[in-house]
Amino acid sequence: MPASAGVRRRGAVRSEEARMAVLDATGRLFATQGYDHLTIEGIAAQAGVSKQTIYRWWSSKSAVVADALIEDKLLPDHPVVPDTGDIRADLIAWMQSLVDLVAEPGNDGLVRSLVAAACESPDIGTRLNDALGITATVSTRIEAAVAAGQLPADLPVTEFVRALVGGFVLYSLERTEPAPDVAERLVRALLH
Structure with a gap:
């Protein structure tokens, strides 16, 4: 008999209602307090669950935030690449x-x-990429620009998108005040 058949795991049964309450609370608190002031204790209080309930589902605050983002509870209107031509x-x-x-x-x-x-x-990581659609949507926009002759036909689209997103991530990890033209400089560096 498989280990999971007929055997109940220890601890409380996971509740989808509690999980969604945690993700909703994370989204609300993130919107009002930002990431740095977000705590597991605050999320638990806002969601009406215990800290232990949260830790049954997620290993850390980062994991809760990632799931809230994936479920469109955090940044439902995340930035997308416009298409002005x-x-x-x-x-x-x-x-x-x-x-x-x-x-x-x-x-x-x-x-x-x-x-x-x-x-x-x-x-x-895979779920974040899929949920945000960054690779897919930016790649689609780049491919359209290649087809329109705005970018070289031999542009390695996947590598270009990874470099663009990677540049942003590295910039974000530096914890420095943004230069007023950082976005333009990054795009210009990659397009030259």
């Missing part, structure tokens, strides 16, 4: 919206949190 301007606008997001008070730990969560679990 000018790929350079569109990428700069998108990158600037990301820079502005992490520059908001309390949000500077967001990217570090997501990187930490992805390092804890490769599944979280």
Whole structure:
């Protein structure tokens, strides 16, 4: 008989209602307090659950935040690459919206949190990428620009997108005040 058949795991049964309450609370608290002031205790109180309930589902605050982001509870209107017909301007606008997001008070730990969560679990990294659609949507926009002749036909799209996103992540991890033209400089460096 398989280990899971007929055997109940120890501890309380996981409740989907409690899980969603935690994710909703995480989204609300993140919106009002930012990442740096978000605590497991605060999330538990807001959700009406115990800390132990949270730790049954997630290993850390980073993992809770990542799941809240994946479930569209954190940034339901996350920045997307616009399509004005000018790929350079569109990428700069998108990158600037990301820079502005992490520059908001309390949000500077967001990217570090997501990187930490992805390092804890490769599944979280994959789910974050899929949920945010960064690779897919940015790649689609880049491919359209290549097809329109705005970018070289031999541009390695996957590597370009990884470099663009990676540049943003590295910038975010540095914890420095953003230069006013950081988005433009990053896009320009990659397009030259």
